[in-house]
Amino acid sequence: MIKHIARIGLVAIIGLFIIQACGNGSEEVRISSEEFEQKYSEVPGIVIDVRTQDEYDEGHLAVTDRHHDLLNGDFEARLDSLDKNKTYYLYCRSGNRSGQAAKLMIENGFENVYNIGGFEDLVAAGLESKK
Numbered sequence: 208m209i210k211h212i213a214r215i216g217l218v219a220i221i222g223l224f225i226i227q228a229c230g231n232g233s234e235e236v237r238i239s240s241e242e243f244e245q246k247y248s249e250v251p252g253i254v255i256d257v258r259t260q261d262e263y264d265e266g267h268l269a270v271t272d273r274h275h276d277l278l279n280g281d282f283e284a285r286l287d288s289l290d291k292n293k294t295y296y297l298y299c300r301s302g303n304r305s306g307q308a309a310k311l312m313i314e315n316g317f318e319n320v321y322n323i324g325g326f327e328d329l330v331a332a333g334l335e336s337k338k
Contacts, residue, residue: 240332252294
């Protein structure tokens with residue numbers, strides 16, 4: 208009986224460690240285009256396009272402040288030059304790369320980071336784009 212209780216306790220402790228490790232705040236925050244427009248009007252922040260140069264050249268959001276390609280390592284190389292106290296809004300083609308970039312920023316101590324999704328969806332929602 209005591210061994211059974213000890214096993215249950217051990218499993219519970221391991222489970223708590225796993226939950227804590229997975230829930231340490233390193234998850235990216237995905238917001239909709241509507242949430243982005245609202246939040247951006249309250250807290251302007253820095254908008255970063257993490258797509259490739261070719262994708263960026265084909266068109267990007269008019270509010271884009273920076274272009275740091277995630278795939279070629281440019282984004283990660285520039286992390287140290289970004290102010291961790293500012294607010295960042297990241298986008299890519301579908302929201303996948305911007306999610307990866309947001310997670311990378313959070314893991315490096317950034318707190319105000321938002322994945323605003325994919326470029327086409329943002330434009331379809333009415334955000335202005337330019338070439």
